[in-house]
Amino acid sequence: MGFQLRYPWPDLDPDDVAAPAIAVRLDITENRAEAAEHAHRKGQLVFALGGGVMCRVPDGLWMVPPHCGVWLPGGTRHTNIATANARILFVFVEPGAAELPDRCCTLSISPLLRELIIALSDHMLPDHGNAPLVAQLLLSELPRMPIQRLHLPISTEPRVQRIAAALADDPSDRSTMAEWADRMALSESSLARLILRETGLTFGRWRQQLHLIVALRELSAGASVQQVSTELGYESVTAFITMFKKALGKPPAKYLSDIVQGGSPAFAA
Template identity: 65%
Template sequence: MMTKFHQSQLSLSDALVEEDPEQSSLRAHAVRIDVSQNEREAPEHRHRKGQLVMASRGGVTCRVPTGIWMVPPQCGVWVPGGMPHSNVATANARLFFLFVEPDAADLPDRCCTLSLSPLVRELIIEMATQSEVASAYGETMTTLLLSGLSRMPVEDLHLPLTAEARLNRIASALVKDPSDRSTMAQWAQRVAMSENTLARLVQQETGLTFGRWRQQLQLIIAIRSLAAGATVQQVSGDLGYESVSAFITMFKKALGTSPARYLRKFERWT
């Protein structure tokens, strides 16, 4: 008996349709997708199986009802089975999707970013690039992968979202134009509430102050862009900072290190 693994070089949406994870009876099933020169999006969808999204090149973000999640280099975003989500990848990204049967491994029941060890990453790549391998080899690979994956630490890098329509309106506007430097008072006026009410609402719904909530979105966009090859100068300008030093200062205060050093700790791999 042979176990089959899949590799795809289609566009993001087409590849996810082509490589329907529900067709596989394996405990874990991996797919590689090479995105074309243009940024690609897979609209909101869901799977019965859990899904790990990993990028070996470029950047990708995942959006679920509770937040926007960044996939930094050397990490993966875990999306539990049944959860609606969408994926947006930068141009020329190389993505790996690992689909896991429910209860096949002790994995979180919430969306989160996992810091992946070199062994786990290589096992996912191997699983995605092999066409046909002996079932004993495949089972051993799967067991080792799922055991390792369940032990990976969580990286806290996401933007909390809620069902509150006014906050979602602000979040969508900031995602569309992250350079918008409007004050909280100006945002409050746009969504027809007082500044104090908006401040309380953001704290109540996300657990963050308005400034920290907006900063978290900027960090997600910044890391995604830097991982895709943008320069610190480009990212600083895209986020509306008056100077590169102001952007680097914000980055250091939030993550404890400079943009260059942050990415360096996730050494690139192909």
């Protein structure tokens, strides 16, 4: 299922636009949409005005939380996954136009930068009106944004990718480590070492990180705590809230409220 895109001008290829930065606003009208894997010559910032969005890259999943964006350096193969009625802004940055990270990362988005992104997306052409000045201000603000940590490391190891794909498709799957090991034709200890070596996390912590990503995506899209708790297979809402608070420092409602109000969330390590 692909995005139904509404570009501000037809036949857009951002790599062909001769501007240091351009911004494109997209409205998702499918129930759930995922673009085909692709890459751009330019770097890309994925920023959500509403709804939930994830970026999938070869070695991980990156959540786009409210008031944050995911930075993808030029040449990074990726696909963007959006929930229903998501409103997304893509900012394409010419290589060398600003000192930005050379790896995928989650960046905080200040209120000023948010308004600059929206303003740049409102221009029909990158050289129209105040667009060059807005782009210049945007590129001076973007490198100042703090890097946050909220992603699921996957690695290129086929068995790790298979488990990650299965859990992403059915996050409520509560199979034990022994059950997963049996499916992968490994001993339990071998699977534990494999997950730790490839992701830097224990199996339990790795699966919890996936749950946090899914939870934030769904909560950002308007799902209730009860709905998310059920989707993730928790026995009770209380158990889900306890996990969330232990990992991110705040219960779900408080966490999202603080982000919307411009607070400084405690992101998962």
